[in-house]
Amino acid sequence: MSGVSGIASIAGIGATEFSKESGRTELQLAAEATRTALDDAGLDPSEVDGMVTFTMDTNTETAVARELGMGELSFFSRVHYGGGAACATVQQAAMAVTTGMAEVVVCYRAFNERSGQRFGQVQPAVAGAATSAGVDNSWSYPLGLGTPGAQVAMFARRYMHTFGATSEDFGRVAVTDRKHAATNPNAWFYQRPITLAEHQDSKWITEPLHLLDCCQESDGGVAIVVTSTERARDLPHPPAVVQAAAQGSGSDQFTMTSYYRDDLTGLPEMGLVGRQLWQQAGLGPQDVQVGILYDHFTPFVLVQLEELGFCGRGEARDFIADGAVELDGRLPINTHGGQLGEAYIHGMNGITEGVRQVRGTAVNQVDEAHNVLVTAGTGVPTSGLVLSAE
Amino acid sequence: MTSTASSATAAKDTGPARDNESVHAAAERISAAGESRPRPGRDPVNLPMIHNWAEALGDGNPVYTNAEYAETSVHGGLVAPPAMAQVWTMGGLHPEPAPDDPMRAMTAALDEAGYTSVVATNCEQTYHRYLRHGEHVAVTTKLEEVTGPKRTGLGEGWFLTLRYTWYVDTEAVAEMMFRLLKFRPADGDEPARPTPEPAGDNTADESDPRTGSPILPAINRDTAYFWEGTAAGELRIQRCGRCGLLRHPPGPMCSECGATKPTHLVACGHGQVYSYVVHHRPPVPGKELPLVIALVELDEGVRVLGELHGIDPDEVHIGLDVEVFFRQVDEQVTLPCWRPRTEGK
Structure with missing residues (x-):
């Protein structure tokens, strides 16, 4: 595994605009994002020989390849578990490049998640499916626990009970993300920061989560081009080196409802990702200058800070209390505004922000951002990356 | 006791007129009017209708139909099945809505605003007491709430919540909350909803967010x-x-x-x-x-x-x-x- 470290890099990034109604098909979004990413990398579609996406993506690799006029593909792969797949798409690409299975791999994710099928709504079909996942979901959906927000709220309540965290502690994450989004012209919530009082006044979704604890629903597409670091050096942008890339699934793991472990206050699957990342990269929490932490719901941002070693268990609320995760703090997070502020593209827009930080081209650029940590979906089997400047 | 009823009719989209203000105004006006005038049932609570209903539903409880047995029951005489509440005030084959019927007024306002299709979502009945044979029942209707516009799997629409109250003289004997969705039918290219593969040992998923029917579990031989x-x-x-x-x-x-x-x-x-x-x-x-x-x-x-x-x-x-x-x-x-x-x- 650690054999991947440093060999592959992200050479190009691309995205569509982030909206609530794209007005075009998901395939068009995927094709547009991919073309933009290839242009950014200075590569021609004909040079792509690998494609990776989410099992949840509705656009097949072959369909995207046809739209771009790509030729032969020697590697194609998909990763499961919703937003947990985000960083793992880059891991798949890095492994393919490192082992010589492919030379140029595009990772993509595109959907009309606001104007089409909304993940924030109850989706009854997932409980009835004749699959092991359908049976798993049958222990929650029919009982009334049928949205990601409600499923995370169950963890959040126990976390509050155990560590004395409050809704205001969760709110500080939302305020930070929205503050960063406010200065990002590509963010849906550009120039629309919020206050902690507004967070507290926002309506209940599922107690203890307020509306402003929940990420947006968005339409849009993101694509990322991975190739060898060696080749990337000859391309227009400095390489964002994949210093570490890891996946993690914990024991007694469920998708969103791992309620049957001894403890309900951690994310052991993210702890596993973190340990691998630090080991592969030869770095520790003190060595990263920016954290792009998956933020579909605020409570899990606190838990991630703990699982990844930035602070002790139950201490994240103290860690963030003095503004540590804001731009001038010890660990600025979600400098693009996160999924709460920029857009919900299933974590893929977080990876592109990590690349911009490493390149030094982010709108909210952090000084000397040599190493950036990026994480994927929480509450599910997940993944993470450390991206580094050369 | 709870029952769920659903029916759907499709109507042609009449155009883009979508005036949320006019819907809100109509909702306010119609709810402010409160309960409609009591509309009396055609016949008093009667044995022949109970016989037909109990037979159709397979309810053989003699307390509804056997006077001798009913005498000895806790009721001390014949009573009607509580779930028949609505039966007593049904309008027959060609019902004529009352002029002050809030449901008719509100659905007309929504038709006007382009929300031309309708689907019933859910219905809950509460019974305050048993009805006795021979009692005369009347019903009132009240518009309780209109929420929207909401985006649904069927298209953008408004949820209407109505409350029906059945009275004997001035005593409320049963109530019903009835909710329906008035919507603009979505365009033909709405994304397909995933449908699960049926399997031999799986109870088919018949839940459907459009009708508000509960989500049922997938059951297999492990569970x-x-x-x-x-x-x-x-x-x-x-x-x-x-x-x-x-x-x-x-x-x-x-x-x-x-x-x-x-x-x-x-x-x-x-x-x-x-x-x-x-x-x-x-x-x-x-x-x-x-x-x-x-x-x-x-x-x-x-x-x-x-x-x-x-x-x-x-x-x-x-x-x-x-x-x-x-x-x-x-x-x-x-x-x-x-x-x-x-x-x-």
């Missing part, structure tokens, strides 16, 4: 014992037939010893709230919101999710002592639910 248990009023927990490990949710192979001979025990049904949520939005098919859902740690040591009833959401806390009870949602499925434990441990 059937649990749902057979709830139907029989038992909370069953998987127990390994070899090493005795208790496990919920269940699976076909013991994670401890590898045996594939699961058995089960019947839990005592007592436990404590380990965590809980109060769900306010979005809507959950077949559920009334807000809804408390609790993760309960049973005395046996495993955790089981379920709705928590019988307590104000603000009063719920981690550690609350609860006991199981069961709610049937359809012919095949009964859900385990929780309520505060009344007796001491």
